[in-house]
């Protein structure tokens with residue numbers, strides 16, 4: 001299946017007749033002006049089914065979903081929450097927002113997700129939870145982390161904002177954590193411009209989130225209109241995930257000889273790509289930036305000038321003050337990720353016919369720098 005891109009291969013969201021029909025139906029029914037109704041009910045059911053969860057709390061963003069999940073897990077003042085020193089910035093802030101203290105550990109070598117050994121070593125009597133983010137197509141070792149958490153009496157908050165549709169051993173990512181979160185932000189794989197959700201199988205966690213969110217009205221709502229446009233996207237998620245995953249395999253293969261770009265590894269049989277990550281190693285294997293070669297940011301500018309939708313990764317937390325957090329391990333890998341990560345945005349992965357052209361353009365830019 002090849003999808004038409006009238007606005008070019010980086011346009012997002014895609015033109016989608018089913019979304020258009022949903023918007024028109026909302027207009028005709030008046031649902032666009034309602035607090036909630038059939039669309040939010042159907043979206044809740046669809047998420048329950050897709051992510052194998054009993055409870056779904058729709059909300060206004062992935063950022064607030066993380067905070068709600070922490071509250072649902074009863075994390076508060078005096079508690080520690082471990083997270084990777086390379087992560088979405090809002091996750092650090094969400095821990096602070098509930099009055100808890102972030103604890104930083106490194107990511108695994110040559111990956112973008114938390115190092116399980118470092119995580120185990122960082123647990124203290126005050127540690128209540130760990131945030132595990134699946135980032136840039138790299139799926140964290142979530143099964144091992146859930147096992148460790150069970151043994152050490154920790155709660156797992158699984159951040160699946162970047163990877164809806166991915167599976168490990170046939171089980172959906174987003175079904176592993178004591179609570180898991182999704183984002184429906186404007187650039188995301190499932191988008192309503194804004195929006196998010198917390199998923200859990202624990203009735204008490206769901207109940208605490210409901211109580212916190214309910215202030216006579218919903219404090220962090222997702223509207224009927226937003227739910228209406230998400231429903232047709234849910235129906236296409238599995239198919240689009242498969243196409244993006246195949247394109248990623250094709251892209252990795254096409255650029256396999258390029259020593260300067262080290263791609264995200266395939267660690268499961270079904271990966272999901274909101275971003276496809278590389279580490280840029282200009283000296284051909286050395287993570288240190290070499291002044292004789294252009295920097296990562298220079299490379300990004302050159303690729304963007306060729307119309308390739310790339311950007312830098314997160315800045316990481318390795319420079320955060322110890323007034324704000326406990327630093328529990330050496331953070332070398334997180335620092336390297338912050339300095340060398342190059343991210344390809346996902347829309348082009350839905351266009352398998354464009355991958356060879358993309359690879360040629362990347363190869364040409366890199367060759368021009370040698």
Ligand SMILES: Cc1ncc(COP(=O)(O)O)c(C=O)c1O
Pocket residue numbers: 060061062063064088090133134135159161162183184185194195196
């Ligand atoms: C890993 C991760 N968590 C949380 C979020 C927050 O989602 P939102 O933009 O919906 O607030 C993002 C957004 O990019 C993200 O990448």
